[in-house]
Amino acid sequence: MQRKGTTPVTLDLFADETPQPAIDEQIGPQSFVFRGFALPFVEQLLPALEAILTQAPFRNMVTPGGYTMSVALSSCGEFGWTTDSQGYKYTRTDPQTGQSWPEMPEVFLALARAAAEAAGFADFIPDACLINRYIPGAKMSLHQDKDERGYQWPVVSVSLGIPAMFLFGGHARSDATRRVPLFHGDVVVWGGEDRLRYHGVMPIKQAEHPQLGEQRINFTFRKAR
Numbered sequence: 491m492q493r494k495g496t497t498p499v500t501l502d503l504f505a506d507e508t509p510q511p512a513i514d515e516q517i518g519p520q521s522f523v524f525r526g527f528a529l530p531f532v533e534q535l536l537p538a539l540e541a542i543l544t545q546a547p548f549r550n551m552v553t554p555g556g557y558t559m560s561v562a563l564s565s566c567g568e569f570g571w572t573t574d575s576q577g578y579k580y581t582r583t584d585p586q587t588g589q590s591w592p593e594m595p596e597v598f599l600a601l602a603r604a605a606a607e608a609a610g611f612a613d614f615i616p617d618a619c620l621i622n623r624y625i626p627g628a629k630m631s632l633h634q635d636k637d638e639r640g641y642q643w644p645v646v647s648v649s650l651g652i653p654a655m656f657l658f659g660g661h662a663r664s665d666a667t668r669r670v671p672l673f674h675g676d677v678v679v680w681g682g683e684d685r686l687r688y689h690g691v692m693p694i695k696q697a698e699h700p701q702l703g704e705q706r707i708n709f710t711f712r713k714a715r
């Protein structure tokens with residue numbers, strides 16, 4: 491898979507900002523880490539995130555196995571991802587409020603689309619964005635993102651705030667994993683033959699980010715339906 495370009499797409503609004511040196515990494519045949527790709531979007535992402543969270547606050551969901559997730563979740567877009575004793579599913583409404591999930595802000599769409607395109611997936615229009623909040627100690631066990639119907643579309647993952655060690659595995663849970671440190675502004679895209687690879691996040695280490703404090707925020711954009 492050929493990268494379409496190596497320069498992060500910047501919004502005209504931020505054209506004056508010095509582009510970050512992008513030392514990107516290919517972590518699978520159709521998987522890439524784009525370093526600092528989200529940085530030109532951050533000043534617009536954060537207020538949009540605030541607005542989403544007033545409508546759909548973070549909550550610690552309980553998995554079907556009865557485990558309370560250490561990562562707090564919210565969603566925006568047409569569909570949100572939820573879990574309860576019945577299982578994992580996408581819903582059009584937030585079960586906590588009974589309201590539709592907050593609309594996906596334009597800046598979220600623009601970022602997801604640009605990152606997908608850089609990975610060779612043009613015209614990505616996600617209909618779901620899961621928003622994860624990790625505080626120090628929070629982790630995400632190895633899993634596949636497989637509750638979506640649109641496997642032909644990639645997952646686009648955006649990291650903000652304190653660092654994380656992302657684990658990128660293979661198609662079996664027992665396959666070896668690669669450790670990928672992720673920092674504020676990094677974007678990971680996996681799709682095509684890599685779409686169903688296992689991945690997770692190691693327990694987050696204590697740290698403080700100047701803008702986000704002691705937390706890591708992650709967005710994952712998907713095509714759910």
Ligand code: SIN
Nearest residue numbers: 622647656691708710
């Ligand atoms: C996820 O797999 O849903 C989240 C990945 C991350 O937090 O980097």
Ligand code: FE2
Nearest residue numbers: 633634635689
């Ligand atoms: Fe995932």
